[in-house]
Amino acid sequence: AQSVTQLDSQVPVFEEAPVELRCNYSSSVSVYLFWYVQYPNQGLQLLLKYLSGSTLVESINGFEAEFNKSQTSFHLRKPSVHISDTAEYFCAVSIGSTLGRLYFGRGTQLTVWP
Amino acid sequence: ETGVTQSPTHLIKTRGQQVTLRCSSQSGHNTVSWYQQALGQGPQFIFQYYREEENGRGNFPPRFSGLQFPNYSSELNVNALELDDSALYLCATSGVPSSYNEQFFGPGTRLTVL
Numbered sequence: 001a002q003s004v005t006q007l008d009s010q011v012p013v014f015e016e017a018p019v020e021l022r023c024n025y026s027s028s029v030s031v032y033l034f035w036y037v038q039y040p041n042q043g044l045q046l047l048l049k050y051l052s053g054s055t056l057v058e059s060i061n062g063f064e065a066e067f068n069k070s071q072t073s074f075h076l077r078k079p080s081v082h083i084s085d086t087a088e089y090f091c092a093v094s095i096g097s098t099l100g101r102l103y104f105g106r107g108t109q110l111t112v113w114p
Numbered sequence: 115e116t117g118v119t120q121s122p123t124h125l126i127k128t129r130g131q132q133v134t135l136r137c138s139s140q141s142g143h144n145t146v147s148w149y150q151q152a153l154g155q156g157p158q159f160i161f162q163y164y165r166e167e168e169n170g171r172g173n174f175p176p177r178f179s180g181l182q183f184p185n186y187s188s189e190l191n192v193n194a195l196e197l198d199d200s201a202l203y204l205c206a207t208s209g210v211p212s213s214y215n216e217q218f219f220g221p222g223t224r225l226t227v228l
Contacts, residue, residue, distance in 0.1 A: 101170055
């Protein structure tokens, strides 16, 4: 069975500080990995994804995540956060046999303070 | 924002009632998945429809049922509502079912069961 663990339910940081949101997964087969962001009263938006190739993937707004197969992790990082990054972040995995079914973690609420 | 819309935005029902939630697909997408997001939890997969046929189901009882129409819009029906059905219900659409295709989420329907 697949499972996703987001180790921190809440991460408060000050503006311009670096942040890391942790995600670990368990799966006996190869996985595809995703980070989604959810702003208040909105649906989920894809932030970035790892399908294959380079283990470091980047988003257009400065986030990056690194796939570490040996540690089964896909941590999300940003070197300098903005107040507008305040949102809930979800890590998700999918596997080839389930054709698009996403398994989500419980989410991490990132709050950026001025 | 995505082209996926959901209606209604909010809904209040009482135990034992039935509810229908609706989702309009983004243009060109023929696959729709439904997720239940309870408060403080990540989304959980309910089922997926592809070309009007159910194409996978999560661990939800049969009182959760769905339909997909020829225009690829979709309905989620829940019978005999229980208090634990209170949640945000999200639909997500994509092209052909695939573990690496991006899914586009709607804003969700907030269901409250009293």
